[in-house]
Every structure is written in C-alpha cells, then in structure tokens.
Amino acid sequence: MERKCTNHPFLLLMQTSKGIQERIRDEMSKYNLSITEFSVLEVLFYKGKQTIQQIGNRILTSSGSMTYVIDKLEQKGIIKRNDCREDRRVIHVTLTAEGLEMMKNIMPKYQDMVNSIFEDLTEDESELMVHCLKKVRNRVE
Numbered sequence: 001m002e003r004k005c006t007n008h009p010f011l012l013l014m015q016t017s018k019g020i021q022e023r024i025r026d027e028m029s030k031y032n033l034s035i036t037e038f039s040v041l042e043v044l045f046y047k048g049k050q051t052i053q054q055i056g057n058r059i060l061t062s063s064g065s066m067t068y069v070i071d072k073l074e075q076k077g078i079i080k081r082n083d084c085r086e087d088r089r090v091i092h093v094t095l096t097a098e099g100l101e102m103m104k105n106i107m108p109k110y111q112d113m114v115n116s117i118f119e120d121l122t123e124d125e126s127e128l129m130v131h132c133l134k135k136v137r138n139r140v141e
Contacts, residue, residue, distance in 0.1 A: 020117060027113055031106060032076075036061060036069050038106075041095065044079065045103040049092045078102055 021035060028038045039059040043050060047058075056066040070093060073079040078099030084090035095103065118126065 040069055041103055044095045049094045
C-alpha cells in the first residue's frame with residue numbers, strides 16, 4: 001500500500017527555503033561573506049546602530065554566535081563596536097564607511113536576485129503566500 005505524504009506543505013517549504021539559502025550563500029561568497037554575516041550587515045544597513053542583542057533577535061541567532069560573527073566582521077573592517085555613553089554595559093554596532101559602501105554595492109544585486117526568485121508569482125499569489133506563511137508562523141510562535 002502506498003502512503004500519502006501528509007506533510008507536503010512542510011517539505012516544500014523546507015526545500016524552497018534550502019534552495020533560496022543556497023542561492024544567497026553563493027551570491028554572498030562573492031563578497032567573502034557567510035549568510036549570517038550578510039544578515040548582520042543587512043540589519044545594520046536598514047536599521048542603523050544596533051546592540052548585539054537587537055541584531056541577534058532580528059536574525060534569530062544566539063548571543064554566543066553573534067559575538068563570533070561580530071568579531072569576524074570587525075576584523076574585516078566593515079563594522080565597529082561603540083560604547084554606549086548612557087549605559088556602559090551596552091555596546092552598539094554600526095557599519096564603517098567601508099561597510100556602508102560594500103552594502104550599497106551588494107544590496108541592489110541582492111534585491112534583484114530575490115525579486116527574480118519570486119517573479120513568477122502574481123501580486124495576488126504573493127499576498128496569499130504571505131498570508132499563509134503568517135498563519136503558520138503564528139501557530140508556532
């Protein structure tokens with residue numbers, strides 16, 4: 001007897017996510033960046049000054065991993081740590097001038113790549129997909 005796959009949406013979501021991550025990984029390797037490093041830079045590019053905890057919460061990475069990634073990006077000279085004057089326990093992270101220029105170069109190419117991945121969806125399909133994914137996300141939160 002043949003068994004019917006009852007978790008097809010889950011499997012398809014995971015396969016799609018893996019494929020997208022591989023495309024991003026390939027694109028970011030051109031800039032000598034991991035996906036996590038790029039995610040940190042993307043947060044800083046769009047949000048500006050952030051604490052390590054804020055960045056970690058946005059990209060869903062633990063504080064231990066964040067420290068390692070921040071160290072690597074700082075060694076590359078594309079981010080810097082800044083002490084907070086109001087609270088000495090807090091450290092803010094910002095892009096350096098070099099990091100900002102790098103992101104200004106990367107982001108249009110990245111956005112084009114993401115747009116090309118989803119270009120076969122109509123506007124209605126895109127909205128439906130967002131709606132469905134939010135329903136699933138809310139169920140697991």
